[in-house]
Amino acid sequence: MVEVKNITKKYGPHKALDDVSFSVNDGEILGFLGPNGAGKSTAMNIITGYICANSGNVLVDGCDVCEQPQKVRKELGYLPEIPPLYPDMTVNEYLYFVYDLKKCKLPKLSHLKDICSLTGIEDVRNRLIKNLSKGYKQRVGFAQALVGDPKTLILDEPTVGLDPKQIIEVRTLIKKLGKRHTVILSSHILTEIQAVCDRIVVIDHGRIVADDTEDNILSRFDEQRNVYVTVEGDKQLLRTEFEKLGGVEKVSCTKSKEGVSSFVLRTDKDTDVRRAVFETAAGSNAVILEMRTSKPTLEEIFIKLTENGGQEEVH
Amino acid sequence: MGAVFKRELKSYFVTPVGYVFLALFYCYAGLMFYVTSLSDGKTRLDQLFSSLIIILVAVIPILTMRTMAEERHSRTDQCLLTSPVSIGGIVAGKFLAAFVVYLAAISITLVMSLVTWIYSSPDWSVLLGNITGLALLGAAFISIGIFCSCCTESQPVSAVICFAALLFVTFLSAIGAKLPFEFISKIADKLAFSERYYAFTYGIFDISNVLFFISAVFVFLFLTVRVTERRRFS
Numbered sequence: 130m131v132e133v134k135n136i137t138k139k140y141g142p143h144k145a146l147d148d149v150s151f152s153v154n155d156g157e158i159l160g161f162l163g164p165n166g167a168g169k170s171t172a173m174n175i176i177t178g179y180i181c182a183n184s185g186n187v188l189v190d191g192c193d194v195c196e197q198p199q200k201v202r203k204e205l206g207y208l209p210e211i212p213p214l215y216p217d218m219t220v221n222e223y224l225y226f227v228y229d230l231k232k233c234k235l236p237k238l239s240h241l242k243d244i245c246s247l248t249g250i251e252d253v254r255n256r257l258i259k260n261l262s263k264g265y266k267q268r269v270g271f272a273q274a275l276v277g278d279p280k281t282l283i284l285d286e287p288t289v290g291l292d293p294k295q296i297i298e299v300r301t302l303i304k305k306l307g308k309r310h311t312v313i314l315s316s317h318i319l320t321e322i323q324a325v326c327d328r329i330v331v332i333d334h335g336r337i338v339a340d341d342t343e344d345n346i347l348s349r350f351d352e353q354r355n356v357y358v359t360v361e362g363d364k365q366l367l368r369t370e371f372e373k374l375g376g377v378e379k380v381s382c383t384k385s386k387e388g389v390s391s392f393v394l395r396t397d398k399d400t401d402v403r404r405a406v407f408e409t410a411a412g413s414n415a416v417i418l419e420m421r422t423s424k425p426t427l428e429e430i431f432i433k434l435t436e437n438g439g440q441e442e443v444h
Numbered sequence: 445m446g447a448v449f450k451r452e453l454k455s456y457f458v459t460p461v462g463y464v465f466l467a468l469f470y471c472y473a474g475l476m477f478y479v480t481s482l483s484d485g486k487t488r489l490d491q492l493f494s495s496l497i498i499i500l501v502a503v504i505p506i507l508t509m510r511t512m513a514e515e516r517h518s519r520t521d522q523c524l525l526t527s528p529v530s531i532g533g534i535v536a537g538k539f540l541a542a543f544v545v546y547l548a549a550i551s552i553t554l555v556m557s558l559v560t561w562i563y564s565s566p567d568w569s570v571l572l573g574n575i576t577g578l579a580l581l582g583a584a585f586i587s588i589g590i591f592c593s594c595c596t597e598s599q600p601v602s603a604v605i606c607f608a609a610l611l612f613v614t615f616l617s618a619i620g621a622k623l624p625f626e627f628i629s630k631i632a633d634k635l636a637f638s639e640r641y642y643a644f645t646y647g648i649f650d651i652s653n654v655l656f657f658i659s660a661v662f663v664f665l666f667l668t669v670r671v672t673e674r675r676r677f678s
Contacts, residue, residue, distance in 0.1 A: 174522075177522075178525075178526060179522055179525050179526050180676045180677075181676045181677050183677075198528075199530065200528075202526055202527060202528045203528045205526065207522070207523075207526045209522045209523075213518075213519055213520040213521070213523035213524075214520065215455070215518075215520055216518070217459055218451075218455075227523065229446060230448070230524070230527045230528075230529060231527055231528060232528055232529075273523065
């Protein structure tokens, strides 16, 4: 279990993290989401003990990262934003080095072989790291984090630079690892977090703006619902008719061409106006060509959340 | 520490740094051996040894400029500093690797002693004292170099700072002598690496000089650890 308690980190006058607290349970995959410069990497660096916070502490299984670093670090695997690779070493040499560095006790050859097949770098084991493509470098970085079979994995944007097929592979891999390891995954890519994580922490301007499961975050912002309707008929008449419907807050016409108009009806979350819309259209002799409802996506919520954070910072 | 030591030592010979360092040192030492001994038909090597301090000022920065600066520059320090090895262990591993390469360089003086042995038996105890002095001087220079390397991310900057620092500690007594205050020149004499080292080449094996160099090694390695540690909080 990783507990982050009231962490504040300043770079000069700039507060990179401001009183950040959250915890990750064993076997959980936590998504750390935030726009660029929100403080994700800083938080990751503090959890791994690479830098220390100005105040607050990080406990890994009850041990303080700054006070018992050696003990904590044995149980941590870290993939930083830029994989820490030595370009002049071969992949094999590098993994052997990391194995020795982490004072790993597992059987060397079989352990490293397992990691290589897991991350898909068996074919490049004898090549120099500087000659590898970015995707392979990222995977070697991943392999490095897995050496020693650490209990907790901290992955800072692990899919950057990978092609779509590799991204899916890495996500599957993270899900697989999540069964045995505690994983903290940072990203600014929403779909990635949605695809992989059990719980999401949204951070913006160094502050946590949401910490919950995806469903809960979605339902929290599920105050409004949009109904998209495309109708063939009199635009003005339909508009006034729609505005009269109960529960409709706002009607906007997005497109109108050759007698076909598209409307967006914003309603509150408890009202379903679809039936009423159908009847209104039928009553005005109009033909509904398309109708669908939509809930806000995580993407919209993310933008909303981070906009608020930005405003608070300005005050 | 072992892992860092092995990797560092290997990296000296995967990159050209180790070869450049050894080549420069061997060339200069060979030239000085010819100038101070062979051309005059002398078998004493003290002049050779005292002349080597200058080349060390020039080549030690090459050996040490990469040690800490490159790790920070390429972000590989994230791997080292989040591993279960202490900063002290990392710095010690790097120091020992550089020192082993340095020992390989100064071992050429043994070959030169064997060459002079053809003509007359050298005074082995003096020779041993000279080599010990040279090794200690190098160790102190290397620790200064590692300290300079940890102060910056750029290798060239690190090399230049190190070169300046080594020049300073080498010519400290000469600088001190030009100052009008007697006590300053006395302190400068005591702190000058060159004065301590020349004592060895005169055939004087003073334990205080040995301790001086060993403490210099520890002081600068300790400073390196502290600076690296402090960076975590900045």
